[in-house]
Amino acid sequence: MNNSDSNTGMTRRKFITVAGGVAGLAALGSMGIYSGWGKNETELNTEEMxxxxxxxxxxxxxxxxxxxxxxxxxxxxxxxxxxxxxxxxxxxxxxxxxxxxxxxxxxxxxxxxxxxxxxxxxxxxxxxxxxxxxxxxxxxxxxxxxxxxxxxxxxxxxxxxxxxxxxxxxxxxxxxxxxxxxxxxxxxxxxxxxxxxxxxxxxxxxxxxxxxxxxxxxxxxxxxxxxxxxxxxxxxxxxxxxxxxxxxxxDGHPGKAKNPAACFDGWGNMFERKPELTSVEIHHDLGVDMNYLAYMKGNPFKMGPPGSEENINISGGPCRPAEFSRNGHAGEPPKPPKGKRPPKKGGTPPGMGGNSVGGSSAGMxxxxxxxxxxxxxxxxxxxxxxxxxxxxxxxxxxxxxxxxxxxxxxxxxxxxxxxxxxxxxxxKTVEMQTILPVKMNEIQEEILAPLKRESGYSPAWVTQTLQGIMIPNFILYIKKEKLMQAALAYIEELRDHHMPMLRAADMHELRLAHETRNMIISAEMKLKASIMRKESRCSHYRLDYPEMDNENWQAWINIFKGDDGEMKLEKQAFGSWPV
Amino acid sequence: MSIEKINGCIGCGTCVKTCPTDVIRLDPKSGKAIIKYPADCQICHLCRMYCPVDAITISPEKSIRVIVSWG
Amino acid sequence: MKTQLIRYILLFVGLPLLFWSLGDFHEDTVLKESLSVLIIISFSLMIGQFFLARSNKVFLKEVKTTKVAKFHKIIGYVFVPILVFHPFFIVFPRYFEAGIEPKEAFITMITTFNSIGVLLGISAWILIVIIGLTTLFRNRLGMNYRTWRVFHGILSVMFITVANLHVLDLGSHLNTPLSLFIIAITIAGILLLLKVYILKPKIAKPTK
Structure with missing residues (x-):
């Protein structure tokens, strides 16, 4: 199986219609304290690197x-x-x-x-x-x-x-x-x-x-x-x-509505504990069930005691194999990631108790x-x-x-x-290779480019704009073709007209610039893969393709850079290695 | 707002190394830790837990607008 | 005597407590805040020792010299050990909370030599230990009382100066009123002592 997908089937009229919804988000993203475009007030001399x-x-x-x-x-x-x-x-x-x-x-x-x-x-x-x-x-x-x-x-x-x-x-x-x-x-x-x-x-x-x-x-x-x-x-x-x-x-982790950014507080006393061993305990957790619930029922969305989501009568949504149904685990809270088990005493993991918000791990x-x-x-x-x-x-x-x-x-x-x-x-089988100075110079130029720009977009502003485009529940989690195409148009805009114009005044901001670049490319990958996968399975949920499609989608999606520099996508059958 | 205060810093630099998001730096003049990039604080408390003189105070509020999926 | 004592306590315990309470440092646990208050008061009382001395004429008008000497002694015996052990107080609460181990924290703390505050602290610590030991074993030093008194005074001025700088650099509960208060009473205390040893001999010869 080796199907490429170019994701270019969108008419201009369609784009204008759908983009309006996301335009508001992009504007929201820019509402932070950051200024966007500006002069690069750097005190570093890149010649003295x-x-x-x-x-x-x-x-x-x-x-x-x-x-x-x-x-x-x-x-x-x-x-x-x-x-x-x-x-x-x-x-x-x-x-x-x-x-x-x-x-x-x-x-x-x-x-x-x-x-x-x-x-x-x-x-x-x-x-x-x-x-x-x-x-x-x-x-x-x-x-x-x-x-x-x-x-x-x-x-x-x-x-x-x-x-x-x-x-x-x-x-x-x-x-x-x-x-x-x-x-x-x-x-x-x-x-x-x-x-x-x-x-x-x-x-x-x-x-x-x-x-x-x-x-x-x-x-x-x-x-x-x-x-x-x-x-x-x-x-x-x-x-x-x-x-x-x-x-x-x-990863469908919710956060707490109160101080959602405070991950230490959100995790109860988890960060202050010593590591512990876990034994065989298999779940089907941290998908986007809660995102679906919030999408259908609206806000505020209060997480009740464990298992109570079954009581809310709601049709459709991500499919959970019966064997791993939450009903079988009544009284047991959902497990946080990495085996971070809910604290034994005091504190609750995010989303457990109090109002929840989504997207606490957005992009992962x-x-x-x-x-x-x-x-x-x-x-x-x-x-x-x-x-x-x-x-x-x-x-x-x-x-x-x-x-x-x-x-x-x-x-x-x-x-x-x-x-x-x-x-x-x-x-043991290879020799050390020589890296030509020409190549090193090229890389050095690429690394330092944001420092050298006399003016440009601040990485923090571009990051907030990207967050505004990607993080909403109806883009990243409850997926639909139209909105993903719209978001992709925005991300491509960031890729083509912001990524090459990121500025950095110091080494910290240089790091932010490179991180922002990586996030933009990741966002493009996420949207393209999500658009390509026209089915719902595990933690990928499509509102327009809500069923699992075993005929076409017993496959993973691989992304790679084509010879033309474009992002290419292909399928790789489950249980196989790449050819 | 996220990491708030550093009181009684001895300038050992542990927090600078420990901060995953590079929020703290040593002030070249005083040699003490300063909160240089507060907007990037992820409120994980690692700096506080690693500080040998327990000098760091952190609050759960974020200094910049928080973007979430809903709510 | 009573009013003098009350005045003394108000000045060296009450005022620092007031300044401490005005600061916004009260998010810590009860243990940590108590230890901090104890250290602040101990230090304030160390400055107070300059006023519990022969030099303090106001005090001596109402209180007998022997009584003053007794207070001076008691406060020294109680609060000098607190200051000697206060570096441990900073890492001690780590036994009860998550984070770096107390032993590791302590080693990092006393080996951070690029910090002027730590160096001043170590110097002040050595000085106060010397003051403590030379007081406890005064009789074995072979000095006569008056020489010892001068020796004690000089060490005390050295200690309080270095300790002040240490506190101003590293005091985690320091706000402007507290700093000003500490500086003011320290200067007053030192001047009081200098008055006895430097100014007085010029004006009048010692009576004894």
């Missing part, structure tokens, strides 16, 4: 759970490893907030591995990749035991337990550097480049192999601790020809359903030498719906380890 070069066999980008194991396992397999992070080891991305980790123990578990995989597959309605589902369960206990040794379960904060294995192995960690570009030479990976947030320095990392552990991303939504995640890894890999999947799926899909397309069970991408693990890999480990509680953190650990070992093996 410094350059720093690093070299290793394996470069691990990202310092969460996946990055930790990727670095440790690649080192243990004999590679020279460097880890680079936009934030700090164990203190950026989603890892610091994930407090539940799944461990499958074949000795104590009531279900065997085959049954476990089968059950996840049933809940996931075929969207999961059973190879990765099984791999996660198989290796989870070993990774958990290593974490135990490092003191992971004794600490609320993860920096210290993460530093331990890194220090023991003397693996250098370079923090507060945003990687923006992957470098490809002769058809395979040659390194990565980015800039420091603290000094005016461009960093080039030469490596035989790169593992993206860059996590997922969103539209800097309010209420979820993912405002540092903007699908950076996915977008830079897409730019050098990697295939990307899963953009049509959604179900964990591990979006990211680079793996070509095998080794977390390898279609670019030789480029690997991804955790939320940066579209492994479909859990499927396109939240299934096993706590599997997200466990899966990141397991995949990190697998990718680390695979990358180390790969390094």
């Amino acid at each position: 410094m350059n720093e070069e690093h070299s290793s066999d394996v470069l691990v980008i990202g310092s969460g759970m996946a990055g930790l194991f990727a670095a440790v396992k690649a080192h243990d397999a004999g590679s020279k490893v460097i880890m680079v992070s936009k934030g700090r080891l164990g203190s950026s991305g989603q890892t610091p907030f994930a407090k539940g980790i799944f461990a499958y123990d074949s000795k104590t578990s009531e279900v065997n591995l085959d049954e476990f995989v089968a059950q996840v597959s049933r809940s996931a309605l075929g969207t999961n990749n059973p190879v990765y589902t099984r791999q996660m369960a198989e290796h989870s206990l070993a990774r958990v035991n290593e974490l135990k040794e490092w003191g992971f379960f004794d600490s609320v904060l993860y920096n210290k337990p993460f530093c331990k294995p890194m220090a023991q192995r003397n693996i250098p960690v370079v923090e507060r550097i945003m990687i923006t570009n992957l470098v490809k030479e002769n058809g395979r990976i040659a390194g990565a480049a980015g800039f420091s947030l603290d000094e005016e320095t461009i960093h080039l990392f030469k490596a035989k192999s790169v593992i993206l552990c860059t996590g997922a991303g969103g539209f800097k939504p309010n209420g979820f601790p993912i405002c540092d995640l903007t699908h950076d890894g996915t977008i830079m890999a897409y730019q050098i020809g990697a295939k990307v999947t899963g953009k049509e799926w959604n 899909a179900i964990h591990k359903s979006e990211g680079l397309v793996p070509i095998n069970d080794k977390c390898e991408s279609n670019i030789p030498g480029l690997y991804a693990a955790g939320d940066a890999l579209g492994s479909y480990m859990a499927g396109a719906i939240y299934t096993q509680v706590g599997s997200s953190l466990a899966g990141s650990a397991v995949q990190g380890g697998i990718a680390g070992e695979a990358a180390a093996e790969y390094c």
